Amino acid sequence: MIKVIQFNIRHYYSNRHILTQLIQEHDPDIVLLNSTCTNNTRKIKHYGYTTLQTDEGPHDGVAIMMKGSNKHEFITTWRHKHFLAVKTHTTLGPLIVSTTYTRPNTGVPFTDINRLFNNTAPTLFISDLNALHRTFQHSTTNNHGTKMFAIYSHKRLNFLGPDFNTTFTPRGSGKPDLIFANRCVTVAGLNKHKHNFNQVRFDLSHLRTHIINSLESDHNAHWRRLIENAQRHRKTRPWDFWKHIRHLKGVSTPSVSKLTVNNREITDPREITDTFKNAWQQIYYPNPPHPAATRHIRHIEHLNTIHDHVTPDANIHLNNLDPHNPLTAPILDDEVKSMLARTPKKVPGASGIGHHILKHLPDTFINALTHLYNAALASGYFPETFKTATATLIPKKDKTAIDPLNYRPISLLEMLGKLFERIINNRLRLHLVDENLCPRQFGFRPRRSTQDALNIITNYIHINQNTPRPA
DSSP states (O other), rough: OOEEEEEOSSSSSHHHHHHHHHHHHHSSSSSEEEOOBBTTOOOOOOTTEEEOOOOOSSSEEEEEEEEETOOOOEEEESSSTTTTEEEEETEEEEEEEEBBBOTTSSOHHHHHHHHHSSSSOOEEEEEEEEOGGGGOOOOOOOOHHHHHHHHHHTTOOEEEOOOOOOOOEEEEOOOOEEEEOOTTOOHHHHHHHHHHHHHHHHHHHHHHHHHHHHHHHHHHHHHHHHHHHHHHTTTTOOEEEHHHHHHHOOOOOOOOOOOETTTTTEOOHHHHHHHHHHHHHEEEESOOOHHHHHOOOTHHHHHHHHHHHHHOOOSSOGGGOTTTSSTSSSOOHHHHHHHHSSSSSOOOOTTTTOHHHHHHHHSHHHHHHHHHHHHHHHHOOOOHHHHOOEEEEEEESOOOTSSSGEEEEEOOOOOHHHHHHHHHHHEEEEHHTTOOTTTTTOOOOTTHHHHHHHHHHHHHHHTTTTOOOOO
C-alpha cells in the first residue's frame, strides 16, 4: 500500500513545521506540495525524502517528496513549468502519481493532464486546480471546471473526491483540490475506505451539530428566565431585581471585607482600598531605564518629525480608510460578528458588558459598533475607555485572606476594546504571514511552539550529520 499526502502549504518556509508534524504523524510514502512559494536558491529538504520541486513566483510552485526507501523515478517531460509526476514501483506494479497547482486567474495545464492519462500504467492525479463543477460536488461551475469535466468524460476517469472541504480561510471554506485516477487504478478499497470515513465523519458532524444546538437552546432558555425573573421583581422586590442584574452582568466576585495590617483590623472600604494601594506600590513601581535599553537609540530629533503621523486626528475622516489595503480597509459588520463569535468568554470590565450580552445584541447595535471601530481606525485613536481597567482581587490559594499581599490583582479591560484589538491583531497577523514573516519566529504566533523549533533543529541535524565539513 502506498500512502500519499497532498498539502497546499502556502509558503514552505513559513509552514514547514506543519509539514514536519504531518510527516511524523502519518509517515507517508509520497508527499505532494502545492503553492510552495520557494526559489532556486533554497531547496525543500526533509530527512529520509528525495524532493523534486519547481520554483518561481510568490504564490506558485509545486514539489513531490518521495521516501528514499521506495524505488522511484521522477518524470519531468512536461510543458507546464508547475506540473510534476513520479513513477514508483510497488508490489503490484508501477504507479504514477502527479500534481500541479493553478491559481484561479491562471491557466490549467490541460495538455499535460491529457498526456498524463494517455499512458496505460495506473495513474493518480491529485492537485489544487481551482476548478469548480457541479459534477465534482461544487455549488457552481467555472471555466477551469468545464474543461476539466471534458477531460474527465473523454478519458473516462474515476473522480475520487474529496467530498469535504479542504481549505479554510477568513472568507469561508471550499474544495479546490481534486483527485482523479484512470481505470487502471483499483478503487474498490479506496471507495470503501472513503465511504467509511465519510460515514464516521457524518456521524460526528451530526452529533456535534446536535450538541451545539442543544447548548444554544439551553443557553437561550436560561437567558430568558433571568430576564423574566429580573423584570418580575423590578417593582415588588428591588433587592432581587439588582441581584439578577448583577448575575446578568457577571459580577460575582466577593469583595474584601476585612484586612489586618500591623495587628490592626481594617474594615472601612476606603481604608481597605488605600491599604491595597500602599502595599502594591512597594512591589509595582516603574524602574528607571537601563543604559543597555537606550544605547542604540539615535537621531532622537527624527521622532519629532513623525509626530504628526502618530498623533490621532482631531477630526474623523473616513476617507482615510483604504479598501485596497488589508490593514486599513473599512471594518465590516461580518468581520465584527466573526471575531465576536471567536472571542473567548472573559470577565467584563467596569461597564459589565460581557461576551454573553454582546452575543445577543441585534444587528443594529453591531452596525453602530462597526461605525465606532471605523471612526477609531480612521482617526488613529484608541478610546481611553478601552484602556481603563478594573482591578479584581483574587485570593491566593491556601493563604489567609486578611493579608493584602495574599491577593493576586487581575486587570479587567472592556470587552468592546478587546474585540477591537482582536480585529486589528487578526489583520496584522494575516498581513505578516502574507509578507513572509521570518519562518524562525515561533513566539507570539498561533499553532507554533518550542516543539516546532526543536523539530526543525532535529531535522536539520539529521540532514547534515553526514555532510563533510569544509577543510
